[in-house]
Amino acid sequence: MTSSPTPQDPLLRLLDAGLAQARQGLDALCADAATRQAIAAAIGLLVHTLRLGGRVIACGNGGSMCEAMHFADELTGRYRQDRPALPATAIADPGHLTGVGNDFGFDQVFARHVQAHGRAGDCLVALSTSGRSANVIEAARAARAQGLSVIGLTGHADAALGPLCTVHLCTPAGHWADRVQELHLLVLHLLVEGVERQLFGEVAMPLPPSPAPRPDTP
Numbered sequence: 001m002t003s004s005p006t007p008q009d010p011l012l013r014l015l016d017a018g019l020a021q022a023r024q025g026l027d028a029l030c031a032d033a034a035t036r037q038a039i040a041a042a043i044g045l046l047v048h049t050l051r052l053g054g055r056v057i058a059c060g061n062g063g064s065m066c067e068a069m070h071f072a073d074e075l076t077g078r079y080r081q082d083r084p085a086l087p088a089t090a091i092a093d094p095g096h097l098t099g100v101g102n103d104f105g106f107d108q109v110f111a112r113h114v115q116a117h118g119r120a121g122d123c124l125v126a127l128s129t130s131g132r133s134a135n136v137i138e139a140a141r142a143a144r145a146q147g148l149s150v151i152g153l154t155g156h157a158d159a160a161l162g163p164l165c166t167v168h169l170c171t172p173a174g175h176w177a178d179r180v181q182e183l184h185l186l187v188l189h190l191l192v193e194g195v196e197r198q199l200f201g202e203v204a205m206p207l208p209p210s211p212a213p214r215p216d217t218p
Contacts, residue, residue, distance in 0.1 A: 025173030025183055032172055039187060042151045042167045043194035049123040049149065050199065056088040057118060057148075059110040059139050060127030063181050064153075065092055068127055071188045079192040083200045089117075091139075110139035120147030127184060128152070129177040131159020131170075140164035153187060155180030 029035060046056065056075060058068035068090040075088035091097075091113045100109045114124060124143040128136040131154030140150045140161060152165035155173055162168040171183035 021173075021176065021179050022182060025171070025179045026186075028172040029183055029186075035170060035172065038167055038169050039190055040194075042169060043191055043198065045149055045151060045167055046123060046191060046195050047198045049121065050086055050195065052121055054087075054119070054121040054123060056086070056123050056125060057091065057114060057143075058088065058125040058127070059091040059113075059136060061133055061135065063178075064127035064129065064184070065090070067181065067185055067188060068092070068125065070185070071125065071192065074189075074192045075195070079189070079196055081196045081200055083196060086195070086199075107134040107138050110135050111142040114139050114142040114146065114148070118143055118146050118148050122148045123151060124148050125151045126153070126161060126165070128159070128161055129155045129180040129184070131156045131161040133161075137161055137164065153184045155183075 049056065056072070058072050059065070060068045069092050072088040072090040075086040077085070091110050096113060097109045100112045104112065110126075118124065122143075124139060126136045126140050126143075131152070137160055140152065141164060143150050144164060149166040150164055151167045151169065152159070152161045153169045153171070154161055155171055155177070157170045159168070159170065162170070169187055171180055171187060173179035173183050
């Protein structure tokens with residue numbers, strides 16, 4: 001039978017340190033008026049994009065790609081409300097990524113998708129914890145050249161991505177990329193919730209009726 005860990009157990013100290021870092025990052029975000037205002041501005045930009053028939057494209061590397069996919073899924077699917085689907089996609093197709101990476105270089109994998117699918121009035125949501133990811137920066141450049149707005153999520157106020165953004169959201173979680181990504185996920189959830197409430201109100205919209213079942217055939 002294993003003994004219960006004590007407060008001095010190295011594993012518990014590790015867990016406590018990780019939780020403390022996460023709490024410090026969240027506390028810093030809650031106290032950062034500029035970032036909260038930027039989140040509100042990003043919600044307004046997304047709502048404006050969608051109301052005018054624009055689409056949302058999201059991109060990022062590694063964990064940020066997973067968050068970009070999650071964000072797009074919650075727009076096309078749902079977050080807290082049953083409501084119409086919203087047009088959003090994440091750049092995550094392996095055929096595109098490997099093909100473009102092989103032919104043009106990895107720094108072009110997101111930019112080529114934006115060039116192919118982005119239209120003036122759309123919005124690119126670009127995630128980079130460092131704010132220095134070359135392929136995310138190239139995507140933002142391609143987006144601005146084609147008349148898309150750009151919402152950038154980084155972890156550094158002086159990120160190279162920042163000047164390319166219509167709205168730059170810097171989550172103040174220090175230099176640890178995992179803590180930055182945790183706050184990015186929170187921000188993305190706030191963006192989707194804000195979009196839902198702005199477009200569809202506080203009350204869930206009814207889903208369209210399901211088609212009548214077809215009669216069984218012999």
